[in-house]
């Protein structure tokens with residue numbers, strides 16, 4: 001039974017019979033959708049169906065077997081290559097596969113690369129392998145490289161181009177079965193240029209740079225530097241030799257206002273402790289759970305309110321929580337940060353109001369949540385807000401469950417499972433964090449509150465946001481989308497059929513041409529034999545014609561196949 005294989009939601013009140021039926025129907029659709037996703041190759045780890053008695057053991061087992069993959073991002077010139085050069089040349093006793101966009105673009109010890117550049121775009125280096133092509137080809141090449149080096153590979157590092165959005169590659173490692181069987185996403189590491197990051201974050205994306213198609217014409221894009229920070233599990237602030245202490249402090253705050261749950265490291269010339277960046281298992285449910293546990297162990301709440309709310313970037317309100325801005329070498333405590341308390345005007349870097357759309361929002365509640373309602377909320381978020389929801393994660397106390405529910409997601413890809421049991425001394429807290437674009441904190445909080453499993457809440461109507469999922473408008477949209485998908489599938493099938501027919505026809509033509517050529521050749525041979533006066537007829541065509549047997553290699557006593565030159 002999967003985590004989502006739950007009975008249809010039943011509400012004590014607040015819904016009409018028709019609405020309830022609609023819900024049931026929707027629930028069935030979701031079940032079908034889930035089954036379809038599984039058939040399409042979603043990994044078991046992705047929707048981990050681990051046995052309830054020890055899910056973590058199962059999870060760990062899956063993880064230890066698979067090679068960790070790090071997605072390395074960073075704006076143009078931030079220092080990605082400088083860091084990769086270290087990895088490929090220093091003696092760190094680790095073997096990595098480094099995946100580059102294109103060889104032409106890389107600056108990795110050029111002499112080293114050039115001298116080893118091979119036709120198949122895979123280079124063997126002392127510390128591992130360098131290959132290129134972050135595209136469909138990688139799906140084929142990478143699992144093969146991993147299999148070849150089974151047990152002798154410490155990780156894969158994929159360097160994204162300076163302007164690329166890491167989300168599609170993240171999603172590929174979360175859902176592509178070929179990849180998930182051999183590799184797991186370890187973390188997204190973003191390198192930041194301390195000198196230029198504020199300027200880069202302020203840059204507005206010009207309309208002509210926007211990718212074409214699928215998105216609404218009025219959709220405003222976030223610039224790439226912001227997105228790279230939003231998706232990160234670790235941020236390495238490089239080039240700190242070029243900024244003052246005050247500037248560095250304001251950079252950290254600015255980053256924290258975008259991604260409140262990221263861990264910050266600082267360095268010069270990429271001299272960061274590699275163990276804090278690679279092999280960190282940042283994307284596993286176990287790590288999310290551990291972070292939650294560590295945080296609440298050390299965390300002394302000043303206010304004893306029933307619900308503790310973490311604000312997104314507001315102007316300078318006080319809060320006792322700190323971001324995880326650790327100097328290199330400093331001992332780190334894990335936990336969540338929630339992007340709170342960031343005033344503007346800190347240092348000359350940004351003494352103006354930022355046009356910042358991406359932020360973090362987090363909430364805590366010291367009480368259990370209703371799983372059905374949480375399920376509804378997640379469904380609504382995925383259906384209505386997936387494009388703007390970059391990353392989200394949480395650890396929940398679910399009513400009537402002794403195990404913590406741990407989840408995380410990237411846009412529409414959700415991964416969640418029950419983790420370890422709450423221990424007797426544990427403070428049971430449900431915690432959710434969202435990083436996204438133009439997040440509506442009040443709306444999110446309203447939905448979060450609706451999930452609280454309290455007697456008063458039992459009769460509460462769902463918030464407008466969740467109701468909207470069942471609106472006629474959404475039903476119509478869903479029907480239109482389903483229709484469009486069916487049309488696309490039909491078109492694809494028709495195209496495939498056409499291609500198959502064309503292929504068949506081509507094969508038939510080739511066969512016909514070959515037979516004709518054979519016949520002509522046989523006729524020629526016959527003619528030659530007749531001219532030579534030999535009584536025996538030659539075979540219809542000569543082996544050397546196919547290049548695998550030369551006349552002089554013929555065993556004696558067999559036909560002597562004369563070449564054309566000999567025959568003339």
Ligand SMILES: Nc1nc2c(ncn2[C@@H]2O[C@H](COP(=O)(O)OP(=O)(O)OP(=O)(O)O)[C@@H](O)[C@H]2O)c(=O)[nH]1
Pocket residue numbers: 074075076077078079080081082083107161162238239240241242267268269270
């Ligand atoms: N002053 C200073 N310069 C640095 C530091 N780290 C890297 N650089 C320099 O910054 C420049 C860009 O570094 P790269 O490593 O090529 O940056 P990149 O992110 O790979 O750049 P793209 O491939 O263009 O995206 C190079 O000239 C580096 O030598 C640092 O900590 N301080």
